[in-house]
Amino acid sequence: MKKILIxxxxxxxxxxxxxxxxxxxxxxxTFAHDGGEGLLFLxxxxxxVLVLTDLEMPNVxxxxxxxxxxxxxxxxxxxILMSGTIAPDDxxxxxxxxxNVDAVLSKPFLPHKVLDALTIAGVxxxxx
Numbered sequence: 001m002k003k004i005l006i007x008x009x010x011x012x013x014x015x016x017x018x019x020x021x022x023x024x025x026x027x028x029x030t031f032a033h034d035g036g037e038g039l040l041f042l043x044x045x046x047x048x049v050l051v052l053t054d055l056e057m058p059n060v061x062x063x064x065x066x067x068x069x070x071x072x073x074x075x076x077x078x079x080i081l082m083s084g085t086i087a088p089d090d091x092x093x094x095x096x097x098x099x100n101v102d103a104v105l106s107k108p109f110l111p112h113k114v115l116d117a118l119t120i121a122g123v124x125x126x127x128x
Contacts, residue, residue, distance in 0.1 A: 002128045003045055004029040007038035007053040007065060008082065013107065017052065020114060025125030034058050035065025042073045050123055051075070052105070055083035066099050078102045078121045082109070 004021065006029045008014040018029045030045075032038035034057040042048055051069070055062035062081060069075040081099070084107035102121035105113060118124070 001027070001047060002049045003027065003047050004050045004052070004128075005032060005038060005041055005045075005048050006030070007032045007035060007051060007057070007062070009033055009054065009057045017109070017114070020111060024115075024118075027128050035060030035062065035068070038065050039068055039073060042069055042075050048075070049077040049127060050080070050121075051077065052080045052082060054107075055081060063099055066101060070100065078123050080105055080117050080121055082107055084108065 004026060006014045006017060008031070011031065011033070014029075014031050018031075022028060029052075030041060032041055035053070036059050038051070038053065039060065042051075053062045053065055057065075060068070062083070066079060066081070069079075079101040080103045081101045082105045102123075103117040105117040
């Protein structure tokens with residue numbers, strides 16, 4: 001079964017995002033507290049097809065996670081980069097382009113922004 005991974009040190013926010021994804025028809029996500037945990041999960045679970053990762057996290061941050069997931073783990077699925085620290089949205093888009101992610105999502109996020117990011121990334125519930 002294909003999986004979703006949410007990598008974010010803000011667990012309550014990650015759970016809100018997961019609940020919203022479930023209402024849209026996506027499967028329940030797995031959570032990782034930082035990029036290091038996320039990398040371990042990706043290595044052990046090649047069926048992950050969507051990662052939503054925060055930019056700012058302890059230990060292994062979002063940029064390091066993205067780079068290592070692509071280069072060391074060989075992850076080729078979709079990545080949506082989330083951040084509440086980069087503003088305006090243009091700076092987050094530039095960061096995303098630099099690091100080869102599929103879409104960006106500013107935090108705090110609104111439901112229509114989550115939908116936009118999923119659409120831009122080319123993700124839909126039928127993939128799962």
